[in-house]
Amino acid sequence: MTTTVQSAGTTPGEMATAAPAPARRRKRRGTLVDVAAPLAILAVLIGIWYAITYLVLEPGKRFLMPPPQDVITEAFLDGAAMERITAALAQTITVSFTGLAIAIVIGMAWAVVMSQARSAERSLFPYAVALQCIPILALVPLIGFWFGYGFPARTIVCVLIALFPIVSNTLFGLQSVDRGMHELFTLHGAGRLTRLFKLQFPAAMPAIFAGLRISAGLSVVGAIVGDVFFKQGTPGLGILLDNFRARLQGPELFATILVAAALGIAVFLLFGWLGRLAVGRWYDQSRDPA
Template identity: 35%
Template sequence: MRPLIRNEWFVRVAAPLLVGALVLAVWQLACQTYEVPAYLFPTPTDIAAKLASDLPGLLGALWSTLKVTFMAFAIAVIAGTALAFLFTQSRIIEFSLLPYAVILQVTPIAAVAPLIIILVKDTTAALTICAAVIAIFPIISNTTIGLKSVDPSLANYFRMNKAGRLQTLVRLRIPSALPFFLAGLRISSGLALIGAVVAEFVAGTGGRSAGLAYEILQSSFQLDIPRMFAALFLITATGVILFLAMAGLSNLLLGHWHESALKVEQ
């Protein structure tokens, strides 16, 4: 057991960190060897120094982006789950509304965002709607599939025992849909962050509500490329943290009973 645990820790944690350290080392060495100016392509040390010096301002921008991300994610989870339950209870509702959900998913948010920003006067609300539009479809799709993916023998067993629709939903369909729903959360959390950043780019927000996208735009205009990379690093790190948080939630809820989270010894 101990060698297995150690090997798993190495594969999950140490190996990715070693690859990242190697990439950073090659990046640093290449920029120093070819004397690449920082305003063209900064070294990792330039980015780290800028991140340390401008951290308060960048963290303020990160908080503005996170507020939009969290609100959009919450809206996507609540609305997407409610729609998925409606779809499984009524095929008429599913056939009537699902095509519009697909249309929202395939329409580029950069094309829709200006209209939303014009119609919605409040900037934060407009950015939240844009991000929610991107994040909602994985919740709808995954949860709907999960609610329908029940074992036929178990469904027949519930019918034989004359279980009502509510009992079947609570005791059969929801547990069956939980892994699909949690997979949708992992996708949707990242999409909410992407949607918030893209909406900020389109809106070009500034002032107190300026997010990381605004910092990236300003840094590029001022040729402060290390600051731009520092903002990009914060966006990337936030996305990774959101994914790990959703993965941790999935392991917490599924780790003791579902095949996708059980650790199999080989």
């Protein structure tokens, strides 16, 4: 026989309202930690920056790492400098997203072909690994010789850098479907395309978007690397970095570096958000601790 003990003056509705309070407190503490920890690390990094500038470097060499306030006043608050950086940022975004789009089409098609037959995977996957292992700097002269030194060459560099994570993650996702689900589709007489689009692709979405997040950041790197080596056409962030370096314009150089880093973080977060929209909360919640 079970006895229920209820404190005097407490109604069942009040008990139901009070029950989730610890969970709400834990969630609030988790949110505070998520905000405070990155800010604390940022403060430490800025402190290290100041220490290097004023304690390590001699006054005559502080252009190598100008203090943060100089970067703000001489670059971010300077209209002419920001106009150049903004124009270069727009060009880098165009190149990186064009290369990323092409890499997504090629990489996913490549992975789908390999997922359909073991012989296709054994035949094609080594070339994807080889493409990843070849230093991109070794291919840059050939790319410039074959495709010129403008927009197409920079886009090709982005494709080559961003391709492998899409291929490998998409292939992993397509092959990670539970065998029991395959047997269920076989029992119902599902064709190859039905199995691919209604079983494999939905199950592969978390892995696909993990690859897209990585490739999105790499495409920005590819656009900047292509700029540094292909100095023709509309300048991007890479050309601007090289120009500021050659002219010893430290504040403008660091401002451009920070803008390039912010662009990489932005595209990473963008594809993380798109992944949450496509996959939903079911995948993330399955990994949350109880």
